[in-house]
Amino acid sequence: MAHGEKRSTSIDVAKLAQVSPKSVSRVFNDEPHISPALRKKVLRAAKELNYHPNVLAQGLVRRQSYLIGLIYEKPSPSYVVELQRGALERLHGERYRLIVLPVQSVMDRPLEVVSLVRSAALDGVILAPPASDHPDILDGLSDAHIPFARIAPQSWLDVGLSTAMDDVAAAREIAEHVIALGHRTIAIIMGDPAHAASAQRLIGYHQAFDANGLPPLPELVETGDFSFESGYEATKRLLSRKLRPTAILAQNDDMAVGAMSAARELGFDVPADLTVVGFDDSEIARVVWPRLTTIRQPVMEMAKTAADMLLRKLAGEDPGGMVIHAHQLVDRLTAAPPPTSS
Amino acid sequence: MAHGEKRSTSIDVAKLAQVSPKSVSRVFNDEPHISPALRKKVLRAAKELNYHPNVLAQGLVRRQSYLIGLIYEKPSPSYVVELQRGALERLHGERYRLIVLPVQSVMDRPLEVVSLVRSAALDGVILAPPASDHPDILDGLSDAHIPFARIAPQSWLDVGLSTAMDDVAAAREIAEHVIALGHRTIAIIMGDPAHAASAQRLIGYHQAFDANGLPPLPELVETGDFSFESGYEATKRLLSRKLRPTAILAQNDDMAVGAMSAARELGFDVPADLTVVGFDDSEIARVVWPRLTTIRQPVMEMAKTAADMLLRKLAGEDPGGMVIHAHQLVDRLTAAPPPTSS
DNA sequence: ACGAAATTGTCCTTCGTTGTCAATTGTGCG
DNA sequence: CGCACAATTGACAACGAAGGACAATTTCGT
Structure with a gap:
């Protein structure tokens, strides 16, 4: 060496091996009808020269790049991590590699995303929200014949491959849980309006309110953007209202954790004085103290399934259209009955 | 369309544009001596056909893939996020794309990493710890003439490009801070021994102990692996010792947060009963309550610089060999004087 | 209008691997 | 022993774009 x-x-x-180049190719691609002798000769020579097939050349002639893109737009860090973990887990051991493509603003210039994908010669794309719900992107990719798998889409469910969960039901469940603890004055921190899931979850919350005869309280709905800071700020505002909530439903964990910080800073104990619940069950939910009560959204599994469907599709199989993953209420330590007030 | x-x-x-293919190439590669008229014709035709140059073909003839790899081994999620952010920030707007390559175990099969990089035809690689310190990997990449930038290396500092910080000084600083608050019984939670930084940081802690006439307390040193869980477990053990520490120096934030959880669970208040400090200042440090006192390790900047050096190198410039980034003590809310005991 | 410079076109290679099809060798069996 | 047929190998042209070397054609300054 x-x-x-x-x-x-x-x-x-x-x-070096005294054979035709074609034979080398055949050996490296495990084609049938190769004598063991040939294989050995080639492999020995390859090792000697430290040979690795050139993926670019392979790609050129096979019209494949073996690259899968993961498209997302400034989501919460914990969410990206889960996404990547899931996708990578499935990709491990395969020839395909994962390219991360964070994009500035899906809503503003959707066609740029399509262009990005095309110019990178990706074989397939995994779309995280909100890109997974943008019609122009879906159309663009379809036109370009680029297979894509959508994570948690809310509309056009028949387009492309997708893995989803039931956001409405999940939101309803966690709201029910909070209501069952006795809360009546419940605030909501919405996620980024650009994500269709935000509206869905709100619907779920309201269903639970309805079912329990609680009126919706528009003045206790704040809008964030799924970030810690937005949850923090929203909570500061909420807790200074004359009508003070005894519980906060945050549409993701980062915002819920932001809510906890704000509450703490204002002298409220969680959960004694204020119940806070999140959504997603991302890493952060298990790591803060007290551990966050939330809905387990199987992001990792969804990403894994998305990658799986994509790979199957690329292999020529029919992976079906959509897989629904189950969510689950994870009751930890941040939800308690409201303080027995005045 | x-x-x-x-x-x-x-x-x-x-x-379609009624020009020679060569002209198309010239326009797309911004060669000099092109009339605006030609450029317009070509661009219009390209747009009409939705043409994107085939990167694979380009790569083949130019011997470049425009792919940069980021290699890491199961690090804390917050660390990866920062790494990616930094690298992506620098790569934004460039032709280069980022491929994420988490590897199983760098220590066990280093050559696999080299093989992975070669077979993916990467133009350059960013190595996070502990891969950034493995001689076989460095050698392998050098042999293959693949440029690489190392994040926070501890040895062989003259090999390849690198961005680093002074781990020893940083550790010393935060230990000094804790000692200055009056702590005398100070526990340490080490990071993954496979990371050379772990040993360096320990040296820094000990320097501070020495300088203040404190003896090292081997019985109060636990070894973790940079994960939340390991910090949690280590702390459970530490707080059940007869010699109970009043402060814990954790070698990263995840473990520090784990320590906080464990302490809380055992009924200790942070920081009133127990001081906990971390290292890195990753997202999680700002997000937990109380906010974590830690050392700001400029991971994002380091990654950004690493990407920058790599790009410069690929462009034929000489980016120099090593850039040191400044660290900084971030005093937040988890460090306080020890309880006035007995 | 004349030489120089700017612009565009032609043509042929190269990149490294695979697909196609033809050529060769080997095998079972009547 | 020889044939039909399969297994094995080789030859050669793609794949899509870039680069070099020139030739052909403007265009421009004076």
């Missing part, structure tokens, strides 16, 4: 070796090609290997 | 358009080539564009 000399220092400074040059990159070697299949032709070099062929020459 | 018809549905189901086929992929178009430079030849198609040339035909």
